[in-house]
């Protein structure tokens with residue numbers, strides 16, 4: 001699966017291999033960390049590069065995904081939604097059908113297998129929506145690691161189901177009561193823990209973000225999404241899709257879908273950020289709409305910050321997109337024009353959450369609902385003989401209570 005995927009990644013002649021040896025994607029990325037973490041990151045990079053070249057490791061990764069996580073996930077033609085929308089055919093990549101309910105498990109499996117090879121006995125992770133925390137707790141249980149998950153206290157409140165799942169799986173959950181009490185604050189705490197415990201601990205970062213080599217590692221594991229889509233759409237339609245759509249938190253489900261298609265000029269790609277309540281400071285998480293280039297948590301990228309470089313708080317109805325910086329590789333492809341970025345606000349995401357539930361009998365995660373809302377709009381502007389693939393990054397069970405709370409408040413507002 002992996003080897004085949006690597007072959008099908010059609011690199012254009014002369015296009016650079018990214019990241020470069022220093023971990024840069026053009027001017028983005030790099031490794032801005034303390035001395036203690038520098039040696040840990042170099043050890044991690046060397047171990048990853050060695051493992052990735054090793055057919056035994058690839059086989060173990062591939063087989064664990066197939067046997068434990070249920071890959072490949074289906075590519076599903078959303079016939080009813082397509083008919084209602086009018087325009088291009090809408091296909092959904094069903095990452096919600098992975099074990100634990102989202103794409104996050106793929107990266108967690110890959111990094112946990114790597115950590116085991118490196119002789120580490122403990123995993124730590126950050127989580128926003130709780131999906132990555134659950135994925136980490138799951139692989140820790142499966143492979144016998146001790147584990148601790150850092151989570152902003154605001155996210156602990158709105159994702160209580162996932163908090164319970166993590167504890168049930170045997171992980172310790174540490175609420176973080178600092179800053180905006182969301183994902184950024186959880187990452188900071190996890191990095192602090194790692195700098196004290198690097199000898200026996202692997203930091204299982206959950207998205208294509210952070211200091212090199214994390215963006216490379218996470219992209220490599222998650223590219224299985226795009227590799228599968230490529231095979232599946234060719235088999236179903238006999239041609240590549242016209243457009244790909246994915247929501248963007250740190251960027252792992254988006255780069256995972258997009259990467260195997262970057263060399264295909266005919267395939268347009270759209271990353272969807274969280275527009276929250278409005279594109280105004282503190283009200284959204286659309287880094288490309290309201291951010292500027294800066295350094296945050298070890299990497300150079302687009303960041304929501306004020307003119308003095310203070311990080312702005314963020315807001316999104318979806319905890320997994322509620323983050324003030326974006327993965328450096330996506331920043332590079334945004335500036336090069338290869339990937340188009342736009343945003344969807346809370347209200348449209350909530351509408352898409354309900355629309356997909358009613359039209360297809362699939363309750364999407366609030367994060368994925370941003371991609372669904374944008375994908376519907378895009379499909380409507382395209383012709384019937386074209387296809388749009390939307391990454392349905394996760395299922396919405398974790399969000400049902402929060403959506404019910406928001407919708408009942410709206411009902412009260414109407415009275």
Ligand SMILES: Cc1ncc(COP(=O)(O)O)c(C=O)c1O
Pocket residue numbers: 102103128129130131132206207208247248249250251252253254319320321365367368393394395
């Ligand atoms: C279901 C789901 N989709 C998307 C995301 C966003 O993360 P990423 O941008 O790394 O795919 C999350 C994050 O928690 C998530 O849980």
